[in-house]
Amino acid sequence: MKKILFIEDEAALQKTFRDILEKEGYQMISALDGESGLRLAKSQKPDLILLDLILPRKDGFEVLKELKEDEATKGIPVIVLTNLEDIESVERAIELGATTYLVKAQYTLEEVIQKVKKALEK
Amino acid sequence: MGTIIALVSVLSYLIGTRYIAEPRIVALIVLIISAILLILATIITNSFEKLAEANRMKSEFISIVSHQLRAPLSNLAWAIELLMSGRLGKIEEQQVEYFKILKENSDRMKDLVKDLLIVSRIESARFSLKKEEFSLEELTREIIKEFEPFAKASNCEIDFSFEENLPKIYGDRYQIRQVIENLLDNAIRYTKGKGKVKIRIKKEKKFVCFEIEDNGVGIPKEDQKFIFQKFFRASNVLKYKTQGTGLGLYISKAIIERSGGKIGFKSKEGVGSTFWFKLPIK
Numbered sequence: 001m002k003k004i005l006f007i008e009d010e011a012a013l014q015k016t017f018r019d020i021l022e023k024e025g026y027q028m029i030s031a032l033d034g035e036s037g038l039r040l041a042k043s044q045k046p047d048l049i050l051l052d053l054i055l056p057r058k059d060g061f062e063v064l065k066e067l068k069e070d071e072a073t074k075g076i077p078v079i080v081l082t083n084l085e086d087i088e089s090v091e092r093a094i095e096l097g098a099t100t101y102l103v104k105a106q107y108t109l110e111e112v113i114q115k116v117k118k119a120l121e122k
Numbered sequence: 123m124g125t126i127i128a129l130v131s132v133l134s135y136l137i138g139t140r141y142i143a144e145p146r147i148v149a150l151i152v153l154i155i156s157a158i159l160l161i162l163a164t165i166i167t168n169s170f171e172k173l174a175e176a177n178r179m180k181s182e183f184i185s186i187v188s189h190q191l192r193a194p195l196s197n198l199a200w201a202i203e204l205l206m207s208g209r210l211g212k213i214e215e216q217q218v219e220y221f222k223i224l225k226e227n228s229d230r231m232k233d234l235v236k237d238l239l240i241v242s243r244i245e246s247a248r249f250s251l252k253k254e255e256f257s258l259e260e261l262t263r264e265i266i267k268e269f270e271p272f273a274k275a276s277n278c279e280i281d282f283s284f285e286e287n288l289p290k291i292y293g294d295r296y297q298i299r300q301v302i303e304n305l306l307d308n309a310i311r312y313t314k315g316k317g318k319v320k321i322r323i324k325k326e327k328k329f330v331c332f333e334i335e336d337n338g339v340g341i342p343k344e345d346q347k348f349i350f351q352k353f354f355r356a357s358n359v360l361k362y363k364t365q366g367t368g369l370g371l372y373i374s375k376a377i378i379e380r381s382g383g384k385i386g387f388k389s390k391e392g393v394g395s396t397f398w399f400k401l402p403i404k
Binding site: 010016083 | 189192193195196197199200201203204207209210232235236
């Protein structure tokens, strides 16, 4: 069973994604802040990370940077799922190694789920 | 401001030496005039700075509030989508109606927040436009294709024509896309019954001109001078439809003017409107 780590401080979104993705046959791991997200990424070795950027304790950019600096986690694809849509944030996240950058307001839930599934097929 | 004070000081010295014999009195007069001007300049500069600061804070406030609103709005929109998808169990037909109302309203809030964020960006110094070369007719064709389902659902036909061999224009493709989307959305949205929207692109001297004509509700004469103002919505539109943020045309005008272009319209209530904009060729 493939594992997805969702680093997102909105508990409502955690629940929505858990309800859908567990039904699709994935194992969901949740982190509500950047620090615990990073810890879980290292200990659980997920197949995919869904990462918000505005997070307590450690923001998404810092998490992404540390994930890509660590040999053990640098190979894990990261989908950034955020409400920041300024070009500087997009460029910075891609530069740091994000696989995909999704602005929440621009996608339906179904579209996001399809992108998650596609990323896990690779 | 400094140059003016210096000039006035020199001038008052020259005039003073001509009419007053005593140099110490002239110097005193020049000193007094310079001091008064300096105080006035400081007061004016301070109030300008305060005004600019208040404006910056207002834009920042809108930006922060809008960003803060986005998170709960995404949660809401996706939760509704999940419920409506039937993934969590079948929903009754009567419930579907209410879910649709929830969805429509969450979409409206999302649009409003999106537009408010654009406005706050336009009004702050952070708004910068890219300068790139692109084809306006290609962009228009792309947008029309995306709008086809909406036009069809609104019983509206879109007719597109353009001059052959149009030159490319110079501007920010993403922002110009927003302008065309706004104008096309308005043209389709504010048409009663069978709609017909005609889009034409032609060359006009050093500009490429985009024109969109509809047979919609039109803009009442007394409202026309306010149409590009922030949050303004024409009185007949308010009666007819409640959707729309009243920010689309304000945003469009700002984008076109900052791209070195011009925007305008002609309209007759009950007959229709024609909006146009022109952008410079490289």
